[in-house]
Amino acid sequence: MMSCKKVALSRVAALAGFACLAASGAQAQSGAEFYAGKTVQFMVGYPPSGAFDAYTRVAARFIGKHIPGAPTVIVQNMPGASSLQFVRYLQAQAPKDGTQFGMFNRGLMPKSVLEPKETGVDFTKFAWIGSMNSELAICYMWAGAGVGAMADLKKRPLTLGDTSKNSGGYIYTSILRSFAPETIKLVMGYATTGHIWLAIERGEVDGNCTLMTSLESQKPEWLPQKKILPLVQFSETKHKDLPNVPTIFELLDSDTQKQAINFLIASEAIGRPIVGPPGMREDRLATLRKAFNDMMKDPEFLDYAQKAKMDMDPVTGEKAAEIAAAIQNTPAAAVEIARKFMD
Numbered sequence: 001m002m003s004c005k006k007v008a009l010s011r012v013a014a015l016a017g018f019a020c021l022a023a024s025g026a027q028a029q030s031g032a033e034f035y036a037g038k039t040v041q042f043m044v045g046y047p048p049s050g051a052f053d054a055y056t057r058v059a060a061r062f063i064g065k066h067i068p069g070a071p072t073v074i075v076q077n078m079p080g081a082s083s084l085q086f087v088r089y090l091q092a093q094a095p096k097d098g099t100q101f102g103m104f105n106r107g108l109m110p111k112s113v114l115e116p117k118e119t120g121v122d123f124t125k126f127a128w129i130g131s132m133n134s135e136l137a138i139c140y141m142w143a144g145a146g147v148g149a150m151a152d153l154k155k156r157p158l159t160l161g162d163t164s165k166n167s168g169g170y171i172y173t174s175i176l177r178s179f180a181p182e183t184i185k186l187v188m189g190y191a192t193t194g195h196i197w198l199a200i201e202r203g204e205v206d207g208n209c210t211l212m213t214s215l216e217s218q219k220p221e222w223l224p225q226k227k228i229l230p231l232v233q234f235s236e237t238k239h240k241d242l243p244n245v246p247t248i249f250e251l252l253d254s255d256t257q258k259q260a261i262n263f264l265i266a267s268e269a270i271g272r273p274i275v276g277p278p279g280m281r282e283d284r285l286a287t288l289r290k291a292f293n294d295m296m297k298d299p300e301f302l303d304y305a306q307k308a309k310m311d312m313d314p315v316t317g318e319k320a321a322e323i324a325a326a327i328q329n330t331p332a333a334a335v336e337i338a339r340k341f342m343d
Helices: 004-028 033-035 051-068 085-093 108-114 168-177 194-199 212-217 257-270 282-295 299-307 319-329 332-342
Strands: 037-045 071-078 100-103 127-131 139-141 160-161 183-185 207-211 227-232 274-275
Touching: 037 051, 037 085, 051 071, 051 282, 051 299, 085 100, 100 319, 108 168, 108 194, 108 257, 108 299, 108 319, 108 332, 127 319, 139 168, 139 212, 160 299, 168 183, 168 207, 168 227, 168 257, 168 332, 183 282, 194 207, 194 212, 207 212, 257 319, 257 332, 274 282, 282 319
Parallel strands: 037 071, 037 100, 160 183, 160 207
Antiparallel strands: 100 274, 127 274, 139 207, 139 227
16 A cells, blocks of 8 residues: 555646646647737836837737737836836736737936946846837937037036936936036926927927937927927937938047947937846747737838838847847946946
8 A cells, every 4th residue: 555655745746747737738839829819018118108109009009910819909008217117017027928018218228237226127138029110319409599519518508308317318418418517407307208399399498319210200390490400419320311410429539438428329229129028938029029020021010100200120139139238248447437427
């Protein structure tokens, strides 16, 4: 007769076997079987306004038809600290089964290296699905401010608007302020870029640092009508519409400063990043990456984006993950120089 101890061990072994079979079945479940009938949350770390929300909504409109099983895709806004609240949610609480993913502000990436304790996020750990475009940022002044070139920054006090220290705009404004720290004042606390633009039109602030794609989609008349005067563009190459506006690298002499600036702006290559939580199942990540890539080639999607004046320049999830790793692994000397720009 089998002893009680052996019976107990046999039951444990049987339970373990059933668990393995269940796990094996779950792994074998196809994307179509998993996603069919489900609701997927495409999240964004901003309120229902501004460019990040706009890009999220157009992607959510089309990506569902490219995910096997054609799940329902809804947008979920989770604003807070320029999307840091959303990123922390993904890291700590979101399910890892591919039913929640979303878009965040890539400006958090260098910040996570500069202020790791405050940010508490390692972007190399996230499941990188892709990026809808690459970005180029500029700093500009409202034409009425009388500042049309970098040399004019020291002529009088100037006020620039921004959302928070977690925003990409804060990085560019901080770099701009290093050229005229005594005359440039930064006012933060605006909920979105749209609120900053309204403040500029009202004369409450003189200018802002933002993305060309945001200006082109949300304020397409500003540049052609010369309502704003661009001062500098943050890229190694010039935007086609700004041939006479200097790049930041043209204004710097030191190679170490240029390395530091590159660290701060490298994330622009993944301008509208879409990520899932750390530890997402590999098969689900592969499914979502393929869905993203297929969406970015979808003629209906591209036509819709063009009519909405949204710039599309996709980056694959694999490439985006490489850029995230390069930022995370920047040499300490360059990081320290970058830190001085942010003071």
